[in-house]
Amino acid sequence: MARLTNDRNSCPVSILMNLLSGPWTMYIIWTLSTSGPMRFGALHRQVEGISTKMLTERLRMLEQEGIVHRHYEPTVPPQVTYSLTERAGELVAILDQLNGLAQRWYGDLPGCGASQPQPDALEKATVLL
Amino acid sequence: MARLTNDRNSCPVSILMNLLSGPWTMYIIWTLSTSGPMRFGALHRQVEGISTKMLTERLRMLEQEGIVHRHYEPTVPPQVTYSLTERAGELVAILDQLNGLAQRWYGDLPGCGASQPQPDALEKATVLL
DNA sequence: CGGGATCCGCTGAGATACTG
DNA sequence: CAGTATCTCAGCGGATCCCG
Numbered sequence: 692m693a694r695l696t697n698d699r700n701s702c703p704v705s706i707l708m709n710l711l712s713g714p715w716t717m718y719i720i721w722t723l724s725t726s727g728p729m730r731f732g733a734l735h736r737q738v739e740g741i742s743t744k745m746l747t748e749r750l751r752m753l754e755q756e757g758i759v760h761r762h763y764e765p766t767v768p769p770q771v772t773y774s775l776t777e778r779a780g781e782l783v784a785i786l787d788q789l790n791g792l793a794q795r796w797y798g799d800l801p802g803c804g805a806s807q808p809q810p811d812a813l814e815k816a817t818v819l820l
Numbered sequence: 821m822a823r824l825t826n827d828r829n830s831c832p833v834s835i836l837m838n839l840l841s842g843p844w845t846m847y848i849i850w851t852l853s854t855s856g857p858m859r860f861g862a863l864h865r866q867v868e869g870i871s872t873k874m875l876t877e878r879l880r881m882l883e884q885e886g887i888v889h890r891h892y893e894p895t896v897p898p899q900v901t902y903s904l905t906e907r908a909g910e911l912v913a914i915l916d917q918l919n920g921l922a923q924r925w926y927g928d929l930p931g932c933g934a935s936q937p938q939p940d941a942l943e944k945a946t947v948l949l
Numbered sequence: 950c951g952g953g954a955t956c957c958g959c960t961g962a963g964a965t966a967c968t969g
Numbered sequence: 970c971a972g973t974a975t976c977t978c979a980g981c982g983g984a985t986c987c988c989g
Contacts (some may be wrong), residue, residue, distance in 0.1 A: 757900025
């Protein structure tokens with residue numbers, strides 16, 4: 692549980708990389724950044740293929756790092772909405788550069804449902820925080 | 821062997837991320853970018869802890885993606901020198917931004933032998949290509 | 950609905966030994 | 970020196986069950 696990023700990964704970049712390199716992490720961030728805030732179930736459906744365990748795990752991780760915000764509504768049934776924080780904006784910006792680089796290198800392939808993030812979606816995504 | 825980045829990772833960013841997220845990849849790139857071109861053995865000593873298998877594997881991967889350049893000198897004993905390509909420059913630039921972001925978020929920690937890349941080292945690193 | 954707990958299989962990473 | 974080949978083990982991630 693405390694396995695953060697010791698051994699060879701003690702520099703800041705690696706912390707971030709270890710975060711992002713998680714199996715579904717990018718997809719979650721990307722989905723939230725393009726489709727806006729989303730409930731757990733919706734996210735689970737959107738990312739499609741991820742197990743609830745993984746989704747929860749990644750979400751907790753991202754929440755802990757201040758990248759996503761978890762809004763818990765104690766209704767019945769309970770509603771939990773996840774949104775990106777402002778921090779995430781900076782991150783997504785860099786990710787976008789990475790995306791640009793990748794597209795120049797590999798050409799843009801299809802299959803990625805969120806290749807070009809709509810600015811308004813990102814705004815929507817950060818509104819809730 | 822052909823396990824590139826299919827399933828959920830068909831978009832360019834993910835290709836790059838899958839590349840970088842490899843266990844030692846960042847360290848290798850970082851080391852080459854800060855310490856310049858290096859022989860296999862030196863790299864093996866610098867990265868320290870990596871197995872020859874992993875090192876070879878990552879190096880091959882990076883070479884295949886055009887990020888590192890492999891210079892083979894068929895002397896005896898053979899000398900193989902690895903250096904970053906020009907492509908890598910773009911990548912390192914973004915990585916540097918990521919590093920900046922990470923430092924702002926987490927503060928700069930020690931333990932990363934290559935936190936601040938010397939420009940001359942990067943130049944040196946790309947000279948060979 | 951949103952998740953925690955548990956089990957379990959599979960692959961990926963390390964260690965070791967060997968080769969040109 | 971610069972790798973390759975093989976074995977092995979564990980830790981990650983999926984599936985399933987259950988709770989608030």
